[in-house]
Amino acid sequence: MRKFLKDEQHLVRMAAIFLVGLILFLIARAFFVPKDFYKYGHFRAGALADNAARPLGFAGREACESCHPDVAEARKGSRHDAIACEACHGALAKHADDPGSLKPTLPDAKKICLVCHRQDVTKPKTFKQVNPQEHMGSEPCIACHKPHHPEIA
Amino acid sequence: MRIDRREFLKSTGKLVVLTSAAALAWDSLIAGRPEAAPNYKLQDHWWGFAIDIEKCIGCGNCVRACKTENDVPLEPYYFRTWVERYHVPGGDIEHPEVDSPDGGYAGFPPRYKPGDGAKNFFVPKLCNHCAHSPCVQVCPVGATFESPDGVVLVDKTYCLGCRYCVQACPYGCRFIDPRKMTVDKCSLCYHRITKGLTTACCETCPTGARRLGDLKDPKDAIHDFLRNNKIQVLKPQMATGAKAYYNGLDASVR
């Protein structure tokens, strides 16, 4: 054996270094690759739960309506019934979880209606939009329109 | 002290069994995390998105809601979703004027006047959650992926921040969160839809221009939407399998 590889000895040693490197790499792999990797595909399965674990900012209208059925009732039959509560009232999951911890502030009536209803040539023609000067001058919108049921019979 | 073969095998066997049992117990412990939705089955859903250009009024509710819900940095360079305003003079589809001031976060300051012979409309944009996503294809480590229920997600603990996926997305949906130095993008509010809620942008859209859809649910309204309208996806020539379906998408839209 000794005589056989005498002149190749250095190559054997180099090959041994490569082999050791490969083995160390395989050990590192077994150690470091997350255990749930490859479960559903080329990703860490736990990432699904990570993404699902974010806290809610918006409660969703069902949550609002469960405590405020009167408002839900008032909106029936109106075009505004299609709009979720938090579209105007902001993110209120904290309030829905613990009503006392966060008292929602009323949206600013002078500004919020115009966010949608200010006339703009880019908006679809079928959408109800007004030129504020022509339509109401300096009057606030809520002088004539109830936000939850804005239609004037 | 000599240990005979039978004794050795017995004790090794016990060790193996106990270790596997412990491993299984650990697995179920992880799986049963309270924040994860216990009633949600991945294979029952295949998520898509319906956008009706003819209904979008450019109010910007979606942009604001998304940034709130998903803790997106407020600077004008980071958007999970945004709205673009198109002004197509004389119907010249090759030369639209497009703007998206702060992504539409504060709405759109009036710019165009009626009667100038131009076509005007808003185009909301978000991650298309492509079925053959080029961003997933190029990720070197598997930090971004398509979930079994059709949502392209990011594993923020695994992402290197190499930005290859940002380059590979044809739609400009991705960005690097400067606080975490990992990539971020629309997650289709995965934390909401797995609990039976809708996305933040759909929740706050006042006109129903944006609608989440479950393509695997035969009762979902998205099926009628796809059937009754002329539907387009963005950059169909890229064959990304985009699942954000547009009604009323003009040829001038980029």
Added chain:
Amino acid sequence: METLLHGVEGFMYPNEIELQWSILIVLYPFLTGLVAGAFILASLERVFNVVEVKPTYRLALLTALAFLLVAPLPLQLHLGHPERAFEMFLTPHTTSAMAMFGFVYLWYLMAVLVLEIWLDYRKDIVLMARQSTGHMHQLYRAMALWSDNISARSLEIDDKVGRFITIVGIPSAFLLHGYVGFIFGSVKANPWWSTPLMPVVFIFSAMVSGIALVMLVYMVASRKRGTPIDMRCLDTVARYLLYAFIIDFSLEMLDLVHRIYEADESFKSLDFMVHTRLYIPHILIQIIFGTLLPIALLGLVQLVRLREGVRKGLYAAAGLLTLMGIFAMRWNVVIGGQLFSKSFLGYTTYKLEFATREGLLPSIIILILPFLILWVLVKLLPPWERQEPAA
């Protein structure tokens, strides 16, 4: 940061305004290109028996090694989470060119370059081990893997294995830099990058830059050592530089003509970008001063009989212009590819800072570092005289 918005012309998707890949990502293909090019020059002698370039053989290999060792540095600096970089080896996504490239790099470094250098130098390493003392002795012994055998037979085996490795090394060198080209060329979302020509253009521009680099290093080193330059060698190297340049230029012109002719949806936007924001780096620096002028200078030497001193001057000028031109080419690909919007309706600007992680200062340091490493390598493994065993 606000200034970024001011730099936007037309419309960009909001997330596109800030560039994703900086000067560090320009440096990376530049450095690996030099490696591949230097190696190809070395293999000219070893495999294709172009004996004239033998004086540059070892120097080219050491240059390749010095630059290859520095190449991952700009990548690490660029990553959002450099501590997670090893994930590319643990869970490589086989559909990702970037992931597979990690293995190509490792293969090339360990199985090609290090082995080839080791086998070619082994006899000298053993001799230097015998002739040195103290720490240097320990170092050389370790580098020889504690073998003292430099018998004729063992050297014969080294030569055979070395030749095999060089043969394997040539496609490996093409793979090394072709892969970098593919990383860009396979991105269908970006029409400035997406072309099957990209890997080929990268390979040939790599060869051009690598040959130019070794040529310059050889000239500078010879001057520093006070030894005469082997003009037969230098003339041959310069000739191969010219050949590679002609092929490289033809490929780039092919890409350009193809773009202009097909004039697809991206053409107007890219054309405008090249004529405005990219005019200086692309038209002036890359094409005129970085390609046409060096080709003219090198071509002149082939057409007209010139004195040695004049030739040396022309080669030096051509070499420097070449390096500048190929760096500009990388810049124009990487930065240029991000200056225009994928909506084809707008442009943004690249703000190069100075003393930040991805700024000009680290870039300069990264460019200097390989030369420092090369200096150490040249001291440790002199590429000049071959040692003879003590009588």
